[in-house]
Amino acid sequence: AAAKSSQYELFTLTTWLLKEEMKGTIDGELATVISSVGLACKQISSLVNRAGISNLTGVAGNQNVQGEDQKKLDVVSNEVFKNCLASCGRTGVIASEEEDQPVAVEETYSGNYIVVFDPLDGSSNIDAGISVGSIFGIYEPSEECPLDAMDDPQKMMEQCVMNVCQPGSRLKCAGYTLYSSSTVLVLTIGNGVYGFTMDPLIGEYVLTHPNIRIPEVGKIYSFNEGNYALWDEDVKAYMDSLKEPSKWGGKPYSARYIGSLVGDFHRTLLYGGIYGYPGDKKNTNGKLRLLYECAPMSFIAEQAGGAGSTGKERVLDVNPEKVHQRVPLFIGSKKEVEYLESFTKKQ
Numbered sequence: 001a002a003a004k005s006s007q008y009e010l011f012t013l014t015t016w017l018l019k020e021e022m023k024g025t026i027d028g029e030l031a032t033v034i035s036s037v038g039l040a041c042k043q044i045s046s047l048v049n050r051a052g053i054s055n056l057t058g059v060a061g062n063q064n065v066q067g068e069d070q071k072k073l074d075v076v077s078n079e080v081f082k083n084c085l086a087s088c089g090r091t092g093v094i095a096s097e098e099e100d101q102p103v104a105v106e107e108t109y110s111g112n113y114i115v116v117f118d119p120l121d122g123s124s125n126i127d128a129g130i131s132v133g134s135i136f137g138i139y140e141p142s143e144e145c146p147l148d149a150m151d152d153p154q155k156m157m158e159q160c161v162m163n164v165c166q167p168g169s170r171l172k173c174a175g176y177t178l179y180s181s182s183t184v185l186v187l188t189i190g191n192g193v194y195g196f197t198m199d200p201l202i203g204e205y206v207l208t209h210p211n212i213r214i215p216e217v218g219k220i221y222s223f224n225e226g227n228y229a230l231w232d233e234d235v236k237a238y239m240d241s242l243k244e245p246s247k248w249g250g251k252p253y254s255a256r257y258i259g260s261l262v263g264d265f266h267r268t269l270l271y272g273g274i275y276g277y278p279g280d281k282k283n284t285n286g287k288l289r290l291l292y293e294c295a296p297m298s299f300i301a302e303q304a305g306g307a308g309s310t311g312k313e314r315v316l317d318v319n320p321e322k323v324h325q326r327v328p329l330f331i332g333s334k335k336e337v338e339y340l341e342s343f344t345k346k347q
């Protein structure tokens with residue numbers, strides 16, 4: 001007989017994955033990959049929590065391939081992600097913000113799924129105890145490109161890159177984990193957006209945000225305005241217009257900027273508004289990476305009824321040319337993104 005629900009019933013990430021598998025939305029392999037990402041994020045959450053005590057603040061002393069100083073926790077979090085994904089036995093290739101090139105998972109453990117991730121985004125905030133997060137996306141192997149050149153390292157690398165460089169429209173799953181006043185894992189498998197809050201007492205992700213919908217409009221904008229002088233004229237004009245209360249019949253927008261994409265995006269998802277990282281005179285494509293930042297976040301935004309744009313086109317339609325490619329990002333409430341595009345799509 002079916003078990004009766006009781007006050008002790010918990011709807012956890014594990015339960016949710018099982019139900020989705022029973023419905024046929026995902027297969028057991030993908031569920032296993034998602035679980036292993038959840039496990040990696042639990043470990044990172046605990047490392048972030050204790051960073052100040054266990055000598056994990058500060059820089060590691062090296063730079064990643066993009067010339068950024070790696071923090072100790074960037075390096076450790078990357079190892080945690082890689083280990084969890086490799087040992088789940090369902091991942092074939094992984095690409096990380098902190099790795100020069102995509103890596104093929106050792107054959108003995110190898111599976112099919114391709115996982116892209118930024119293990120610890122916003123890590124410049126860690127030493128001050130401010131929110132950080134992990135971002136991930138999961139693809140099926142590219143149809144045009146098998147992974148069969150295990151004995152030729154050069155060819156293998158090319159195959160890995162081709163598998164990783166897929167447009168966001170092909171994502172099977174995308175998500176992020178926010179390490180903040182609570183640890184929250186938010187994900188989509190293409191049928192809406194679900195949020196799970198970690199209960200530290202039992203070490204489980206509990207479903208707390210079923211079917212998140214982003215408000216159609218919002219009153220918060222989130223841009224690093226310190227770069228204003230470097231922005232293109234159209235973005236400047238857009239920003240100026242947001243500060244013109246008459247256009248909105250009174251109250252102006254509020255500015256909120258943490259400098260942690262996961263935190264800034266999570267707030268935008270729940271409260272509405274827009275997050276932007278435009279291109280500028282120095283960095284024409286902005287700062288954020290297409291594969292493991294912009295595309296996963298845009299999939300989530302769209303699944304919640306919002307939008308993700310480069311200012312010129314839908315982020316999910318961009319065909320990546322290289323692994324660490326950057327694109328401008330404008331993301332959040334649908335009408336807010338459309339309004340931004342009314343400036344940037346003009347010419």
Ligand code: AHM
Binds near residue numbers: 097118123
């Ligand atoms: P990171 O991946 O090296 O941490 O950089 C990405 C972060 C985002 O979290 C955040 O939105 C952005 O960089 C902030 O950049 P800036 O300090 O230029 O405003």
Ligand code: MG
Binds near residue numbers: 122
């Ligand atoms: Mg990042």
